[in-house]
Amino acid sequence: MPGKEHQPTPKGLRCRKIAEQTTAFLKAGGKIQEVPPGATGLPSIKDVKRSYQMSIRGFLS
Known part of the structure; x- marks a missing residue:
C-alpha cells in the first residue's frame, strides 16, 4: 500500500x-574459522568415557 512503511x-x-555483530567482530580484528561438515566443538x-575412566581410576587409587 502506498504510504505504508x-x-x-x-x-x-x-x-x-547478527550481520552487524559479525561486521563489528571482523573490524575489531576477529577471525572466522570454517568448521568442516560433521565437526562440532564437543568432545x-x-x-568423554576415557576421561571419566581416568578420573575414576585416580579417585579409587
Missing part, C-alpha cells in the same frame, strides 16, 4: 543484528 519481521531483525563420546 514496511516493518521488518523478527527474523529479519535477528538477521540484521567425542569416546573421549
Whole structure:
C-alpha cells in the first residue's frame, strides 16, 4: 500500500543484528574459522568415557 512503511519481521531483525555483530567482530580484528561438515566443538563420546575412566581410576587409587 502506498504510504505504508514496511516493518521488518523478527527474523529479519535477528538477521540484521547478527550481520552487524559479525561486521563489528571482523573490524575489531576477529577471525572466522570454517568448521568442516560433521565437526562440532564437543568432545567425542569416546573421549568423554576415557576421561571419566581416568578420573575414576585416580579417585579409587
